[in-house]
Amino acid sequence: MFLAKYEKNINDLQTETYPVKHLLLYATRFYQYMLAVVTDLKTLRVQVVQVIMAGRYKFTLSAELLEKATNELSEPKSDSQRLKAIDSFLKAFEEKYPLIGLPRNDDNFLLRFLRARKFNQKKAISVLHKYLTQPADWPEMFDKIWNPVLMDDALESGAVVPLASKAKDGSTVIIVRPGLGEKNLFLDLFADLFLTIETLLDEEEVQINGVTVIQDMAYLSMDMVKQVNPLMAKRFLNTLQECTPVRICSMNVTNQFRIFDVFFSIIQPFMNDKTKSRFKLHGTDFSKLYEIVDRSGLPPMFAGEGPELEPVDWKTKLTGEATEL
Structure with a gap:
């Protein structure tokens, strides 16, 4: 929809005949328009990411608990590094077990597996896999x-x-x-x-x-x-x-x-x-x-x-x- 503001000039360029200097002028304008399109796309992408990140996990507990999680569980201190670990964990699990669906994939649910195994991704994947398959055994x-x-x-x-x-x-x-x-x-x-x-x-x-x-x-x-x-x-x-x-x-x-x-x-x-x-x-x-x-x-x-x-x-x-x- 946001491309509509560029359509008139692009259509003019396609349907009318102009001298060379005019064509060069319009070519320059077309280049400027395309730069504007790219800028709009980048802005749109940033906005989408911001919306997604707004619903992501943020550590809101006490500084004492953060220190404990860091020292005892090897948990990253920053939200960005923690989210990076969560995303990497989810991606690795889905790649290893593509046929196993997750009942939940929210940050809080995934985070408990990483914390239970001190952010050792391999061990956390093992626990999550057994967590999902154990009901069939019992x-x-x-x-x-x-x-x-x-x-x-x-x-x-x-x-x-x-x-x-x-x-x-x-x-x-x-x-x-x-x-x-x-x-x-x-x-x-x-x-x-x-x-x-x-x-x-x-x-x-x-x-x-x-x-x-x-x-x-x-x-x-x-x-x-x-x-x-x-x-x-x-x-x-x-x-x-x-x-x-x-x-x-x-x-x-x-x-x-x-x-x-x-x-x-x-x-x-x-x-x-x-x-x-x-x-x-x-x-x-x-x-x-x-x-x-x-x-x-x-x-x-x-x-x-x-x-x-x-x-x-x-x-x-x-x-x-x-x-x-």
């Missing part, structure tokens, strides 16, 4: 994630609930209580945990600070342990360690009894070295746990001074929001 668990009503018992009982208070390192604390509720299905518990993590990852602070997991084994029963076989244990650890873009700061087990030893013997062979190094057994002595999470923020079940867990609000959040898993 459909019965992901059916529950996609349809939370199928694990309503776990959600209703508060088997997995994050604390309002953070750990001392800034990570989000997730309380996991196997055996709570009436059905006591480990598959529901796993689905509840992964849906919780997925929901929390929409918050950038969680992407950067990670999560601290506290497992209260006081309700664990032999009937539940019998549900876990090596295949389920392998799928669970593989999903947690290789497919989920989250930083696990520590995994704390409390109130464990002899029955836990049976459960641990099944899952332990599938734990990688990093997970093993973050695994801590506290029993009924919470003194070491207080070094990780301040006692003032822990609920009474850990002899803490914080409020009781309120699963209703978290259930509402999980069932009211869609997940990309």
Whole structure:
């Protein structure tokens, strides 16, 4: 449309006869017009880029979190370099896996994979690929994630609930209580945990600070342990360690009894070295746990001074929001 202002002169040049000096004059004008066209195109391109960039990611968190992301996750400090890393990551993934469609390609979604692997593009691509293909390997668990009503018992009982208070390192604390509720299905518990993590990852602070997991084994029963076989244990650890873009700061087990030893013997062979190094057994002595999470923020079940867990609000959040898993 913007070429319309040049059409009259161009048509004149094509349809009328002029002396040579006039032709030279019009040739000069035509050259000037074409320069103007190029300038307009450049301006239009800049405007389009500005519109696109206006919707791109900008780091709006605290300077302290930016410093942490830079030091611990190798995240670029500037928005431009961060966006460059995101675009390069997306392009590399699409070139390697052209037949795999992404449920989302927004900056926040892609950024969590880069952060989870300290901006190592190759490792981030591996996690994203496994994240997208794991549902085909474990459909019965992901059916529950996609349809939370199928694990309503776990959600209703508060088997997995994050604390309002953070750990001392800034990570989000997730309380996991196997055996709570009436059905006591480990598959529901796993689905509840992964849906919780997925929901929390929409918050950038969680992407950067990670999560601290506290497992209260006081309700664990032999009937539940019998549900876990090596295949389920392998799928669970593989999903947690290789497919989920989250930083696990520590995994704390409390109130464990002899029955836990049976459960641990099944899952332990599938734990990688990093997970093993973050695994801590506290029993009924919470003194070491207080070094990780301040006692003032822990609920009474850990002899803490914080409020009781309120699963209703978290259930509402999980069932009211869609997940990309």
